[in-house]
Amino acid sequence: MTSVAIADLSLSFGPVEVLKSLNLEVEEGEFVVLLGPSGCGKSTLLNCIAGLLDVTAGQIFIDGKNVTWEEPKDRGIGMVFQSYALYPQMSVEKNLSFGLRVAGLPKNEIKKRVDRAAEILQIEPLLKRKPGALSGGQRQRVAIGRALVRDVNVFLFDEPLSNLDAKLRTDLRVELKRLHQRLGNTMIYVTHDQIEALTLADRIAIMKDGLIQQLDSPSEIYNNPYNRFVAGFIGSPGMNFLHGTLTSEAGQWVFNSSGLRVPLSDYGFTNTPQEGQAVELGLRPEHIIVGDASAAQPVTMQVDTELVEPMGADTVLWTNVAGHALTIRTDSESIVKTGDKLNIGFNTSRASLFSENGERV
């Protein structure tokens, strides 16, 4: 059953269109991540779903009910903010129960819910403390707890890990995933961090300029990006892009660029290629094989190593082949030095081709 559905949702601030006729359906229990660069509209979309922003056009459905005109408290949602927004003068316990007290719930019901949330999030020893006396990670848990006690089906997260340092972020990311597995609620999560998106999401909605570029599972987005933007956004270091043209040779398509010739026999075309079409060939740095094993690959060539970046587990090589820059990721077992001539190879089945307007070919 659909948990959250958005139909033709648009939002404009005066003449500026921030969200453009968006459509999105989130299944029950799904973890959907809204991912994109700053200003793409992901937080705005989340705020619309929450009811904190009024839409200009379109509808929002939560659990089958049309909530487009409902107040946030009546939408069956709980929300966690980037700055946690805990009420600073109240203890953790009061923070969790304030909304319930205002709603007029009986005392034993309130206590039941608070205790349950505290047990799930392991914040029982913190109940009497004030937010100022908590660490960042503890505050985040209390913020989640505040949403938990509302007994709702849908949780909304607005960049909750962005304020934390790297180590804490990693730890809490895992905790969030465990929480989702335990609770099974629908979760909609906004972030600009692709690692968070890839690790947490069942499906990712990549957004740019108020439009959803692709809505797919992490592996699909990684392996089959719809367009140039998605391809370039996911992956670190980013995908290599080589400009060239497509030509047909003896019934087979070939990618040509000054000094480079890549036969595309293994490549799966989604659209019909045109003779002489200007395209970009996309290759992920981690899909390029280096050294002896490269000989077994369908396409091979030799590159000049310009720069070596050892990163511990991997090494990133900045190379050049016939005037084209190529980033390669390889394991740190092989010792490569600047100036080395390297044998590399790859399989075009893992590559991507994009036409001039950015669409996948």
Next chain:
Amino acid sequence: MSNSQANLQAESTVATGRKRRHPLLRNMSAKIAAIPMILVTLVGFVGCSVWSIVYSFTSSKSLPREKFVGFDQYERLFDSSRWQISVENVAVYGVCSLVFSLGVGFLLAVAMDQKIRFENTFRTIFLYPFALSFIVTGLVWQWLLNGDFGVAQVIRDIGFTSFEFNILSDRDYSIYAVVIAGLWQGTGFVMALMLAGLRGIDQDIWKAARVDGIPAWRTYLFIVIPMMKPVFITTLVIIAAGIVKVFDLVVALTDGGPGVSSELPAKYVYDWMFGRGNLGQALAASTVMLSTVLIILIPWAYLEYSQKKDATHG
């Protein structure tokens, strides 16, 4: 450079082979530049205050005299009915000021915080009295509160022909005229401070309260106001410090009258110091005023400085 300093320099040169500046000579330019501040602080503020306190224990009349009379001046002061009236009045003025300017100022700030149109216009209107001299304020309210021609006449014209409003010639209530004028001048300022405080509240708190289903009035009452405690305290201290200083307003509005019914401490001091030539009395009164302010200031300053981290560089 004094001998000892020269020696010290010579020694440090010998010891390290490189010229090391004596601590006193470091940052010389900064110290020279700060001389005015040091002078003003020591001689001006501290020195003068101490002088006044010391001489309040003398029997100085039109000119300072070195005849010490212990607490005589203070006894006379507390016995004087005029002083007692001043103290009563400043208390009335103070309480009314604090209650109304904080109350109305806060309500105005809340109203202004609601994303209204014409916000700038409203703010300009509430704040312009602050740009006026107290003399101007006092004189215009003297005219408005005039029993014969002012607002009273307007009310009589409407139909309440027997309406009397002679607050300026009423011994019991003349101080309230000063209160009215003072509130008109200062409430806009309190509003501006409160509004700045409200705007400083994290917007996410509002969002969280909305998601939690907490109505706006409860959010203000239980979440926002407690968060604004520092702003309230600062505003309170500023208002309180200003209350003791009220002088221009009462001179212009009522000149302490009728009689001495709207007398205030600042005017008491001025009259004895420059008018009736009793320096001792005036200084005793000033010292009492100073102590009152210090009693408010010192605990607050202690709180502020022990909590705040240093804001400057280096």
Next chain:
Amino acid sequence: MADTLAKRAVSEPHGPKPKRIISTRNIILYGFLIVAALYWLLPLYVMIVTSLKGLPEIRMGNVFSPPMEVTFAPWVKAWDSACTGLYCEGLKVGFWNSVKILIPSVVISIVIASVNGYALSFWRFKGSEIFFTILLFGAFIPYQVMLYPLVIILRELHLFSSLGGVVLIHTIFGMPILTLLFRNYFASVPEELFKAARVDGAGFWRIFLQIMLPMSLPIFVVAIILQVTGIWNDFLFGIIYAGTHNFPMTVQLNNIVNSTQGVKEYNVNMAATLLTGLLPLIVYFVSGKLFVRGIAAGAVKG
């Protein structure tokens, strides 16, 4: 799924929430604000209206009614020939006195305070913070406790009852708040800028004049606004230290209104009041947001 979605689309709630402009909330809110605004504007309106009426009209009519016959005679009289005690030369004397007091006071107090604030912010030395704290206290304590000793000091310097004397007084009393203003402003300047300049070999004055000054124009404007308003509106220091020939406008205004014997000319009084309040009001209306910044800065501590 998408089809069912599309079918539901137009019939049920969609688009922005309908908002009623005439809601109870809006009535109360705007009602409150408008009533308050009217109350605040009333005195200004009365001042203007009274100053444009002839005396007979004032006696007959009421304070709120607009003039039936507009006359500028009260303004002319207030400026030129109103009696301020012994002389009857109008407010123009006071106006120019105020100007003569204002300009040196503003310039000197700001120059000294800006250098002070700069020194305190970047060049802290032993004891500087203590001095500053005492200075700040000076902003709060009642002036009365320093009035007489200052008279003595000025007399020794042969500055009592003179322009120079009152300028000195204004400088002294302006220092706490202005120094605080500048110190806080410079504290928000990144220290790296300062360090880079020192690495380049610049000293105290050079850094101040060539780096800090050019980038602190806004705060200088705020300081000027603060001082112009404060000094122009001052009464106490003017009446004690300036001397009868140098009385500022505020003192003369009070004399015109409160010490006239005989017939009270309310229209002249109001015209005189308006004239005195005109300068700071103009500064206020022109500077808008900066004015608010100024008083907020003067009010918010450390």
